[in-house]
Amino acid sequence: MSIHLRNAIEKLKTYYIDALIKSGFNDFSEAELKALTITDLKHIHKRSSKWTVKDGK
Secondary structure (H helix, E strand, O other): OHHHHHHHHHHHHHHHHHHHHHOOOOOOOHHHHHHOOHHHHHHHHHHHHHHOOOOOO
């Protein structure tokens, strides 16, 4: 069971990191983002999505 939980956490963390990188967020390097907690990544993602201009493409 713990392996499944670990995999799920890693997938969620990867999702937030990829989303931040794709959105052009460059305040942290990828290595620095990987060192953050999921909670930190979630807060950064939420804040950065408010600043990202959506162009409908």
